[in-house]
């Protein structure tokens with residue numbers, strides 16, 4: 001169902017996934033879950049007054065190429081945690097974003113903040129390996145999943161005690177996320193066909209998301225002024241990658257975006 005850049009990314013994700021599955025079965029992953037600490041819940045931080053930041057570990061991207069040299073994601077994650085991040089997102093997709101599950105494990109070992117495994121989740125296997133690596137949340141993109149797959153993956157995250165960030169790009173996807181009952185809805189301002197960011201996307205889609213859900217503004221956020229704008233439009237959480245990985249002082253950068261009120 002996914003076309004263009006997204007379709008290409010998912011094709012690569014599926015190839016890599018099959019390679020990992022050949023080494024570690026789904027049954028092995030389920031067995032490994034018994035030794036993993038219980039999931040950490042980001043919702044109290046997300047629902048507290050003022051903005052909460054999901055700070056992303058992002059090495060490169062299809063839209064911008066190389067963003068930052070991150071020799072040790074644990075060092076960056078500790079800075080995010082000191083700055084007061086409500087959660088840390090680790091991009092684990094390898095081919096286009098330069099991430100890995102090793103990055104996720106390194107960050108898990110370094111901080112107590114809830115972790116989002118940010119990847120192109122299309123199979124239950126990826127949710128299980130996310131939890132086994134210590135993730136507390138996974139990304140589910142409406143643009144990458146039909147309704148049945150979306151529901152099955154969402155239910156699996158809940159069964160494992162995890163949260164799902166259900167991501168939307170347009171009105172139809174927003175209706176699907178709301179109908180699913182998603183409690184955490186991410187509005188991604190990056191158009192996946194052109195890869196450009198439209199700063200009006202959150203304002204356009206947020207009214208379609210009930211106020212009892214946590215609304216997350218994703219992509220193209222570069223400072224406190226952008227955070228103030230989306231908070232005024234109803235966001236409780238911002239997901240920030242590029243601006244933080246390029247900042248020489250990521251701790252202060254996260255702090256400056258945290259707790260912004262209307």
Ligand SMILES: O=C(O)c1ccccc1NCC(=O)[C@H](O)[C@H](O)COP(=O)(O)O
Nearest residue numbers: 061062063064218219220221240241242
């Ligand atoms: O970042 C990209 O170029 C991209 C391209 C195709 C699919 C997803 C993409 N990014 C994933 C994200 O959602 C962002 O990493 C996240 O929202 C942070 O965005 P930013 O603060 O603009 O780095």
